[in-house]
Amino acid sequence: MKKKIIIIEDIAAIREGFVAALQSTGKYSVINAYDSCEAALVNLHTDEPDVVLMDIELPGMDGIEGTARIKKEFANCIVLIITVLEDSEKVFQSLCAGAGGYIVKNSNIENIDQTIDEALRGGAPMSLSIAKMVVESFRREPNSPLSERETEVLQAIASGKSYSKIAQEIFVSKETVRTHIKNIYRKLEVSSKAEALRIANKNKWVNY
Amino acid sequence: MKKKIIIIEDIAAIREGFVAALQSTGKYSVINAYDSCEAALVNLHTDEPDVVLMDIELPGMDGIEGTARIKKEFANCIVLIITVLEDSEKVFQSLCAGAGGYIVKNSNIENIDQTIDEALRGGAPMSLSIAKMVVESFRREPNSPLSERETEVLQAIASGKSYSKIAQEIFVSKETVRTHIKNIYRKLEVSSKAEALRIANKNKWVNY
DNA sequence: GCTGTATCCCCCAATTTGGGGGATTTTTAA
DNA sequence: TTAAAAATCCCCCAAATTGGGGGATACAGC
Numbered sequence: 001m002k003k004k005i006i007i008i009e010d011i012a013a014i015r016e017g018f019v020a021a022l023q024s025t026g027k028y029s030v031i032n033a034y035d036s037c038e039a040a041l042v043n044l045h046t047d048e049p050d051v052v053l054m055d056i057e058l059p060g061m062d063g064i065e066g067t068a069r070i071k072k073e074f075a076n077c078i079v080l081i082i083t084v085l086e087d088s089e090k091v092f093q094s095l096c097a098g099a100g101g102y103i104v105k106n107s108n109i110e111n112i113d114q115t116i117d118e119a120l121r122g123g124a125p126m127s128l129s130i131a132k133m134v135v136e137s138f139r140r141e142p143n144s145p146l147s148e149r150e151t152e153v154l155q156a157i158a159s160g161k162s163y164s165k166i167a168q169e170i171f172v173s174k175e176t177v178r179t180h181i182k183n184i185y186r187k188l189e190v191s192s193k194a195e196a197l198r199i200a201n202k203n204k205w206v207n208y
Numbered sequence: 209m210k211k212k213i214i215i216i217e218d219i220a221a222i223r224e225g226f227v228a229a230l231q232s233t234g235k236y237s238v239i240n241a242y243d244s245c246e247a248a249l250v251n252l253h254t255d256e257p258d259v260v261l262m263d264i265e266l267p268g269m270d271g272i273e274g275t276a277r278i279k280k281e282f283a284n285c286i287v288l289i290i291t292v293l294e295d296s297e298k299v300f301q302s303l304c305a306g307a308g309g310y311i312v313k314n315s316n317i318e319n320i321d322q323t324i325d326e327a328l329r330g331g332a333p334m335s336l337s338i339a340k341m342v343v344e345s346f347r348r349e350p351n352s353p354l355s356e357r358e359t360e361v362l363q364a365i366a367s368g369k370s371y372s373k374i375a376q377e378i379f380v381s382k383e384t385v386r387t388h389i390k391n392i393y394r395k396l397e398v399s400s401k402a403e404a405l406r407i408a409n410k411n412k413w414v415n416y
Numbered sequence: 417g418c419t420g421t422a423t424c425c426c427c428c429a430a431t432t433t434g435g436g437g438g439a440t441t442t443t444t445a446a
Numbered sequence: 447t448t449a450a451a452a453a454t455c456c457c458c459c460a461a462a463t464t465g466g467g468g469g470a471t472a473c474a475g476c
Contacts, residue, residue: 194369
C-alpha cells in the first residue's frame with residue numbers, strides 16, 4: 001500500500017509543485033495539501049499521514065510548533081521540513097520538535113523521492129550543510145567573559161548540582177564555589193542561576 | 209608561508225602514511241608526528257602548530273582530552289580528528305572539546321588535502337554520516353516514563369529555574385510543580401535535581 | 417603596583433528543597 | 447464502565463540552599 005502524504009506550505013505554486021511531483025512518482029498517495037498548520041491539524045485524524053512535508057515559515061503557527069503538534073498526536077508520522085533559508089536556530093528547533101529530515105525547496109523530483117525513501121527507511125535525510133549547521137551550533141564561542149573555573153562552575157550549575165555538590169567535585173570549599181558564582185553574577189549582571197544560564201547559553205559560553 | 213602541522217596517531221603505519229601524504233603535497237610543513245598526546249603536549253609550545261591531526265583512540269590520554277588541552281593553549285589551532293569508528297558519543301564529545309572537523313582514516317591524499325583546506329578556510333569538514341550522527345543524538349527518545357508535563361518541568365529545572373519560577377511560567381501553583389517533581393523523583397528513583405537530570409539526559413528524555 | 421583569578425572565611429535572612437501527608441478533576445486505557 | 451494515570455492544589459516540617467554583604471590571602475600577568 002502507498003504511503004500517505006500531506007503537504008503544508010503556504011505558497012500555492014510550491015505546494016502544487018510538490019503535489020504534482022509526488023503524484024508523478026506513483027509511489028505515494030497525496031491525501032491533502034494545506035496552506036497552514038491550523039488547517040492541517042483539524043484534518044489530522046482523518047488524514048492519518050505517514051509523512052508530512054512541512055514548510056518552516058508559515059503564517060500563524062510556524063512549522064516548528066506544527067511539527068511538535070503532529071508528533072504529539074502521531075509519534076510515528078515522519079515530518080520532513082521543506083526549507084530554503086538555512087537558519088541554524090530554526091533547523092535545530094525543528095529537530096528538537098521531532099523533524100525527521102530536510103528537503104531543499106528547489107529539489108527535483110528524484111531528489112524528493114530519494115529523501116522520502118531515506119526517511120521511511122529510518123534515516124535522517126538532510127544536506128551536509130544543514131547537518132554542519134547544527135554541529136557548528138554546539139561549538140563554544142571563545143569570547144566568554146567568564147574564566148575557566150567560572151565556566152566549569154556554571155556548567156555544573158546547568159546540570160542541577162548544588163553548590164556543596166560542585167565544591168566536592170572540583171575539590172574546593174563551598175565558599176569558593178559561592179565566590180565564583182558571585183563573580184559570575186557580577187560579570188553577567190544577573191542574580192540567579194536561571195538568568196546566568198540563559199545568558200551563557202545564548203552566547204554559547206557553556207554547552208547545555 | 210606553509211601551515212605547520214603535527215600528527216598524533218599511535219599506529220606507526222597510519223602515522224607515517226599521513227606524514228608522507230602531507231609532505232607529498234608540498235603545501236604543508238609537517239613539524240612533528242607523535243604516538244601520544246602526552247608526547248605532543250610537551251613540545252606544543254615549540255611546535256606551535258596551525259593544524260593538528262588527532263587520532264581519537266590513543267593509549268593514555270585520548271584524543272578528546274588531548275583536543276581540549278591543545279585548544280586551551282592554542283585556541284586558534286585547528287584540531288582535525290582522524291576517525292574510523294563512528295561512535296556518536298565520542299564524535300560529539302570531541303566537537304565539544306573544540307575539534308574543527310573529521311578525517312576518515314582511509315582517506316586518499318586529495319581528500320586529506322581538501323579537508324585541511326576547508327578547515328583552514330573556516331569550515332567544519334566532516335562526512336555527512338558524522339554530521340548526521342551528531343544531529344540524531346539530539347533526537348528525543350520516545351519511551352520516556354515521564355509524562356508531558358513532567359518532562360516540561362524537568363526541562364525547566366535543567367535551565368536552573370526555581371519551583372516558584374516554573375510555576376509562574378506554566379501557570380500553575382508552586383505546589384503543583386512540587387507534586388510533579390515528587391512524581392519525577394519517584395519514577396526515576398532519585399531524590400535530587402542533579403540525579404534526575406543525569407538520568408533523563410542520559411536517556412534523552414530531555415534536551416539539555 | 418594594579419587587575420584578574422582562585423582560594424577561603426564570616427554573617428544574615430529569605431527562599432528553596434525534599435519528604436510526608438492529603439485532596440480533586442480530567443483524561444486515558446483496559 | 448471502571449480503574450489507572452495525569453494534572454491540579456493544599457498543609458506541615460526541617461534541613462539545605464541561595465543571594466548579598468563584608469572580608470582575607472596568594473599567585474599570576476601587564
